Amino acid sequence: DAKTTQPTSMDCAEGRAANLPCNHSTISGNEYVYWYRQIHSQGPQYIIHGLKNNETNEMASLIITEDRKSSTLILPHATLRDTAVYYCIVGYYDMRFGAGTRLTVKP
Amino acid sequence: DVKVTQSSRYLVKRTGEKVFLECVQDMDHENMFWYRQDPGLGLRLIYFSYDVKMKEKGDIPEGYSVSREKKERFSLILESASTNQTSMYLCASSLGGGLINSPLHFGNGTRLTVT
Numbered sequence: 103d104a105k106t107t108q109p110t111s112m113d114c115a116e117g118r119a120a121n122l123p124c125n126h127s128t129i130s131g132n133e134y135v136y137w138y139r140q141i142h143s144q145g146p147q148y149i150i151h152g153l154k155n156n157e158t159n160e161m162a163s164l165i166i167t168e169d170r171k172s173s174t175l176i177l178p179h180a181t182l183r184d185t186a187v188y189y190c191i192v193g194y195y196d197m198r199f200g201a202g203t204r205l206t207v208k209p
Numbered sequence: 210d211v212k213v214t215q216s217s218r219y220l221v222k223r224t225g226e227k228v229f230l231e232c233v234q235d236m237d238h239e240n241m242f243w244y245r246q247d248p249g250l251g252l253r254l255i256y257f258s259y260d261v262k263m264k265e266k267g268d269i270p271e272g273y274s275v276s277r278e279k280k281e282r283f284s285l286i287l288e289s290a291s292t293n294q295t296s297m298y299l300c301a302s303s304l305g306g307g308l309i310n311s312p313l314h315f316g317n318g319t320r321l322t323v324t
Contacts, residue, residue: 136312145213145299145315146252189252197313198268199244199252 105129106190111204114184120177122203124190127171133193135166137175139186140202146189149175180207212236213316215300221322228287230319232300239305241283242313243267243275245296252299258283259305290323297321 107125114120126135134153138146150157150164152173157164163176177184189202216231234241242257244267254267256275264275272294276284283302287294298319303311 138313143318145301145317146313148312148314151312197242198254201249201251 105192105198106200108188108190108200108203110201111206113206113208114177114180116182116207116209117179120175120180120184120205120207122175122177122188122190122205123172124174125172126190126192129170129192135164135170135173136191136193136197137162137164138189138191138199139184140189141186146199149188180205182207182209213300213302213314215298215316215319217319218317219320219322221324222287222290223324224291226287226290226323228290228321228323230285230287230298230300230321232283232285232302232316233281234283234302234314235281236302236304236314237280238302238314239280240303240311241277242301242303243273243283243285244299244301245269246299246318247296255285290321292323295321295323 134151136151137149140146150162152164166173185207187202187204189199191197213234222228240259243255244252246252253269255273258264258277261280274286300316301313303313
């Protein structure tokens with residue numbers, strides 16, 4: 103079973119920040135938090151990952167709480183092309199996916 | 210960029226046929242994975258391999274087998290296809306080599322229909 107809990111769906115206005123939460127209360131000490139997204143009919147795309155420090159790359163920022171039991175993916179200026187299913191995963195190399203959050207960016 | 214290539218985008222097979230789904234990656238990755246994706250069920254791990262000739266069962270291995278004779282190629286085999294194996298199949302790879310900090314890179318999937 104997936105080790106994470108995410109909201110089923112979220113909406114966001116174009117140009118605004120999208121904040122996608124994830125709970126992973128059973129995360130163990132060496133497990134990383136990974137985020138992927140999947141646009142319809144394509145394979146999932148890697149976005150970002152982290153262990154305990156906040157991370158930022160050209161796509162997004164990842165905020166991990168100090169106790170590591172939850173995290174938030176931030177898309178700073180959402181566009182219509184960010185509409186996708188977003189998956190939060192914790193693990194080593196054998197990663198299990200949950201149902202993810204369906205993010206809809208609206209004009 | 211890592212490229213993970215799945216041999217077919219769409220495939221239609223008959224019940225009882227032996228089906229081979231092929232996946233090739235071009236970045237010398239140690240780990241390779243097969244998932245299936247069904248509406249409402251998300252991605253489920255079928256098998257993975259962390260080295261040539263090595264394989265590990267995932268969550269739903271029944272009715273499937275795998276082969277990894279070369280590092281770059283990971284094949285999923287449906288020994289006797291059934292209609293409940295109609296699904297989107299996704300292959301992925303990751304660097305591995307003992308690194309636990311190693312994201313997955315996915316192919317674009319094979320949509321298999323078994324009639």
